[in-house]
Amino acid sequence: MENQGRNRKRLVLVPGPFQGHLTPMLQLATILKSKDFSITIAHTQFNSPDSSAHPDFTFLCIPDGLSEEEVRNPDLIAVVLRLNVNCESSFRECLTRGTNRMEPGDKICCIIYDALVYFSEAVARDLKIPSVVLHTISAATTIVRPILLQLKTQGHIPIPDSMLQVPVPLHQPLRFKDLPLSNFGSLDYFLEVVALTYNLRSSLAIIFNTIYCLEESPLAQLHQRYQVPIFPVGPLHKLAPTSAVSLLQEDTGCIPWLDKQTHNSVIYVSLGSVAHLNQDQLSEMAWGLANSKEPFLWVIRPGSIPGSEWIESMDEEFKECVKDRGCIVKWAPQKKVLAHEAVGGFWSHCGWNSTLESICAGVPLICQPCFGDQKVNARYLTHEWRVGLELEGEIERGTVERAIRTLMKEKEGEEMRQRVFDLKHKFDVSTGDGGSSCHYLSKLVELLTSL
Structure with a gap:
């Protein structure tokens, strides 16, 4: 060779x-x-x-x-x-x-x-x-x-609370909090x-x-x-x-589980390869998923919850509540998951690879950016391309439940699904x-x- x-x-x-x-x-x-x-x-x-x-x-x-x-x-x-x-x-x-x-x-x-x-x-x-x-x-x-360097020179970083919701000049739709x-x-x-x-x-x-x-x-x-x-x-x-x-071992066992679910019914949850969750965030995410009554596939990386090897600290009542409609894995073959007909939404950290993969698969998003470029991507997904809902502020189970139901069951979610399908078609043309x-x-x- x-x-x-x-x-x-x-x-x-x-x-x-x-x-x-x-x-x-x-x-x-x-x-x-x-x-x-x-x-x-x-x-x-x-x-x-x-x-x-x-x-x-x-x-x-x-x-x-x-x-x-x-x-x-x-x-x-x-x-x-x-x-x-x-x-x-x-x-x-x-x-x-x-x-x-x-x-x-x-x-x-x-x-x-x-x-x-x-x-x-x-x-x-x-x-x-x-x-x-x-x-x-x-x-x-x-x-x-590069605006960050200018803001530092001008004394505006860290960004004061009074500026967080202010639009960034010449860079709509971004606010200063999205930098x-x-x-x-x-x-x-x-x-x-x-x-x-x-x-x-x-x-x-x-x-x-x-x-x-x-x-x-x-x-x-x-x-x-x-x-x-x-x-x-x-x-x-x-x-x-x-x-x-992939640097992590993919669990392909989630694919047969998806095969048993109905069309566009599953919310896929993955916050990427770097982000960590504390116990409160884990609990609010878990009960928001449980209370939504929607089937879900949830990726939780080993070591991503401080103090836990994996999900041993997760509420046993939650595990019992969702055992028939939830699948939790350590890492998933994401492109295969997003391409599966059962997946109707992606709760994502909005890393750029995940953003492109979701649009290519025609799957709308719930956006939970953690840091860096994810915040820019989330703002564009929700306010420029209008194919996502953003979870802002502290993660709270009621907010999570409403976002999932909006995306998966309501007219607003269906409209996002149509827009992302239109974007998918443009991607197909551009890569053909x-x-x-x-x-x-x-x-x-x-x-x-x-x-």
Whole structure:
């Protein structure tokens, strides 16, 4: 396989080491492999992907120098900063000396890197290798995030309560409370990452896992700001053949359970791969689901409830109440779940991958953003595209029950279901032959081939 690859142009792809970043980068790698490029995935030791699931790729492990204590650090922003400091020299050495089946002199035509691992651009610039950056968040988040630096300079961050509901100038429908601030660790560290992530110095182009018809305006603004080609080639999961990218073990046993449910009857609940719940939030979510009387599939990650291994702390009365119409799993094959005809709604954290997957499946959402870009996505889902209901404030069982019934049983929910179905159709057209995503993908391949 590798000998055949020597006759092709080699791309080195550097994913960010979190599920929401690994998934789209590996999907992009799969697409570019199908376009006859030879693919190397250069990844950190921290949260490294499963190389056996991708036998057509070469995997290059970058020593990241993280201690056990740093790996366990809940301050993910501090981890990102440390990775970028530690990995620059080791990545440069990997590319110049050749390790992990990368031969010395093996010609690399381009480095495609996640914006989160910005050390890659510095190495590419030093080695005079062309680079392209992949943003795994929406164009809307990307265009608004630099505002955070201005607000900090003006003394408006942390955002005062009096400004939370105020619209952000030139960025409707966002309010100041929707700005993509992180909940993890130091605010100064987070703003440092923002500044470094958006300091595009030498990269030739920007790739977005988005779709032109969904984000035409922010994409145009970004092109004006950066003056480089921009390629909205998403949703990447629609263009890439199925490939295993999950860091967590998927429980496919929920699919036979879904097979027994009626059409559009199930609310699917998953708050992503990072968020945590305290006991009060868990209880309010649980009883809101129980009181709604609707069947549900609920993903609760092991370790996501502080003080519990999994759901042993959950109310036994709740478990008994919902045993015939609830299914709780540790992790689900999400794209299969959303595509299942029994699923009629998605209670989501509104990460960008989940947002795109839900729209692609024609499933409306209940939006519970936890931090960062999720807040921007939730606001667009509820007030721009109007295919979701947002849960605001503290989670309370009565609010949860009403939201589920609105989405699953009432006219408002049916109208959202029709709007998301219309968006799904636009996505299908855009990712089909002659559609915008295929057009931009062809242009990207032309650029990479020319290097």
